[in-house]
Amino acid sequence: MTSLVLLDQALRLHDNPLLWHTASANDSSNTPRLVAVVCLNKAAFFGQQYGLARASLFRLQQHLQLIADTKRALAGLNIGLVTLFGEPAAEISNLAKMLQANLIVAATPTGYHEQQTLVKLRQHCPVSTLDINSLLGSAQLAPELNRLPDSFSAFRKQREPLLQVAPALATYQPQPGQNWFTPKESAEFCENFSQLAAFSQPSRQPGSSEQLALQRLDDYIWQQQAISYYKTSRNSLSGDYYASKFSAPLATGCLSVRYCWQQILDFEQQRLANDSTYWLKFELLWREFFRWQFRKYGKAWFSKNAIKGQLDFSRPDLSSCQQHAFNNWCAGNSGVPFIDANMRLLNATGLMSNRGRQNVASFLIHDLGVDWRLGAAYFEQRLLDYDVASNWGNWAYIAGSGNSGERQFNVIKQALSYDANGDFVRAMLPELNAPGNLIHQPAPGIKIPEHWQSWLAKLTAHKL
Ligand SMILES: Cc1cc2nc3c(=O)[nH]c(=O)nc-3n(C[C@H](O)[C@H](O)[C@H](O)COP(=O)(O)OP(=O)(O)OC[C@H]3O[C@@H](n4cnc5c(N)ncnc54)[C@H](O)[C@@H]3O)c2cc1C
The missing domain is CATH 1.25.40.80 (Serine Threonine Protein Phosphatase 5, Tetratricopeptide repeat)
Structure with a gap:
């Protein structure tokens, strides 16, 4: 008996029930061979959506580093990691066939496409899942989807009183009688993945x-x-x-x-x-x-109106003027300093504060009139913390197509509240030169939304 243990979304040794689960499923009379596997999804890292690359080089490098670190840590326990690259369902089912696997163990996914991968795999081999990345992951806590509230407040009120999160498991150590594929045995299945070596990060902080x-x-x-x-x-x-x-x-x-x-x-x-x-x-x-x-x-989360209204997966349609505005938004060249400072931070580091994300999303959707899915796709490309549910869910939320009505932010008011003296803008946009919070003044020629006017009148050269 051979089990593939899929470590996508589970590249860690602490609190990793996938590793322990297989251990406890062992039966000494028939010890299964355990094969640790990870598959880098080619489309998710090298594909495009709406004409945008799905992942930046930075995000690819982060993921390759994570895989390399886990491989090294597992090797320290004499466990191999088979690293695959391509279309996950095809690659994993091919491996299952070659190794005559009778079971695939995986983390329960959240995203639709990741769920579809498991549906396809089940056509070839039984798949057992464990919801290892959710607070409500245990069978006793898991909500029934057809009774799941669509508002966060209702969800919280329903779930919080019952929330006894299962304790985390200890850092994994191989158990007596477990029979893992060794690093040497795994190596022969990693050929396809080795072509990704060219993308690896040259240097980084010490530590996995x-x-x-x-x-x-x-x-x-x-x-x-x-x-x-x-x-x-x-x-x-x-x-x-x-x-x-x-x-x-x-x-x-x-x-x-x-x-x-x-x-x-x-x-x-x-x-x-x-x-x-x-x-x-x-x-x-x-x-x-x-x-x-x-x-x-x-x-439905990828549809134009997300979970509200008819499904519509047509490509976002932009006028040439909107396309121009979108390109400038991406590059941090919109002419609105508070927006540009946040976008430049994203482009430079792969991260942005929650406050920044809310503002740049609201600006793109409500002030520039651009389809929210383009913003979500750009964030998917850039964010080092990209998470399908948190990203597309938050974008749809601000657009008013998700779990709330429209959320429009007044960018100038927000800039005055959260960057009162313009220090953040000044640090991110050194080319701007204006005293006090006048730094938040949009560039000449920018179309100013009516609701900003009274806040623009508050800009002053004096420190607040
Ligand atoms: C348009 C938009 C897109 C976003 N895309 C992502 C994304 O792809 N990945 C992502 O992890 N978060 C996303 N967020 C949520 C939030 O901005 C980030 O989780 C947060 O800024 C990460 O920084 P932190 O870990 O220091 O968060 P903290 O403020 O320290 O929060 C702790 C943790 O709580 C969770 N969290 C906090 N806020 C949210 C939220 N609004 N929605 C969901 N989870 C939250 C995160 O796991 C976070 O690490 C997005 C928010 C917006 C408005």
């Missing part, structure tokens, strides 16, 4: 992706105790400790959300419980909400 994620968590919660003021700092636009920065490792799966949750509870019990510690859990519930919403509505 998983170690860095766990260090960040320890630093943010325990060393700096920045969690204790999270509620007041979370709307900042930049800095080391204004927010947790857990999103990228959570999105790639090298950090367990259950472990994060447990660490917050431990901090609350051992050090301090306040509005801020609660608020970090509240935000993790937002993540959770979108995961279940994606499972509920599937591919």
Whole structure:
């Protein structure tokens, strides 16, 4: 008997029930061969949508690094990692056939396309899934999709009182009697993947992706105790400790959300419980909400009106003027300093604060009149914390096609509230030269929405 253990979305050794699950499924009389596998989806990293590349080189490099780190960590336990590259259903079913696998074990996906991969795999081999990246992942907590509320508040009220998140599992160690494919045995199946070596990152911080994620968590919660003021700092636009920065490792799966949750509870019990510690859990519930919403509505999330109205998967239609505005928005050249500063940060680092994301999304959709799906596609390309449910769900939310009515932000008002003296804009757009919050003045020739006028009148050369 041979089982493939698919580690996509589960490239970690801490709290990884996929590894333990197979261990506990063992029966000493018939020890299965266990084969750890990961498949880099060619379309998701090299494909296009609406004429935009689906992933930046930066995001590809981050993923290759994560795979390389996990491969090294597993090799330290004498476990091989078969690395595949191509169309996941075809590559994995081909491997299953070659190895005569009788079972595939995988993380329960949230996105429609990832779910479809498992549907296709089931035509070749039984597939068993474990929801290892959700707070409500256990069978007792999992919501029934047909009774899942579509508003976050209703979801939170329904779920919060019952929320006994399962404790995280220990860092994995091979169990006696387990029979993993070794690094040497795995090597012969990795030929296709080796062509990706050319894209690997030349240098980076020391430590594996998983170690860095766990260090960040320890630093943010325990060393700096920045969690204790999270509620007041979370709307900042930049800095080391204004927010947790857990999103990228959570999105790639090298950090367990259950472990994060447990660490917050431990901090609350051992050090301090306040509005801020609660608020970090509240935000993790937002993540959770979108995961279940994606499972509920599937591919509708990629339709023009998302979960509202008729399905319409036609390509976004732009006038030449909108196309020009969209290109400038992407490049951080819209002429609206607060928008451009945030977009330049995204382009330079692959990240942006939540406040920034809300503003640039609202500006693109409501002020420039561009189809929200183009913004979501551009974010998908750039964001190092790209997560299908959190990204497309939040974009649809702001457009008013998701779990709320339209959310339009007044960009000038927001700039004055969250970058009162223009320091963030000044740091990101050094070519601008204006005193005080006059730095937020849009460039000449920019079409000014009516609702900005009264806020533009408040701009002054003096420091506030
Ligand atoms: C248009 C738009 C697109 C977004 N795209 C993504 C995305 O692709 N991936 C992603 O992880 N988040 C996305 N977010 C949500 C949010 O902006 C990021 O999770 C957050 O900025 C990441 O920084 P942090 O880890 O420091 O967050 P913190 O403020 O420290 O929050 C802690 C965690 O809670 C979760 N979280 C916080 N806010 C949200 C939210 N609004 N929706 C869902 N989860 C949330 C994240 O897992 C985050 O790591 C998007 C938001 C908007 C408005």
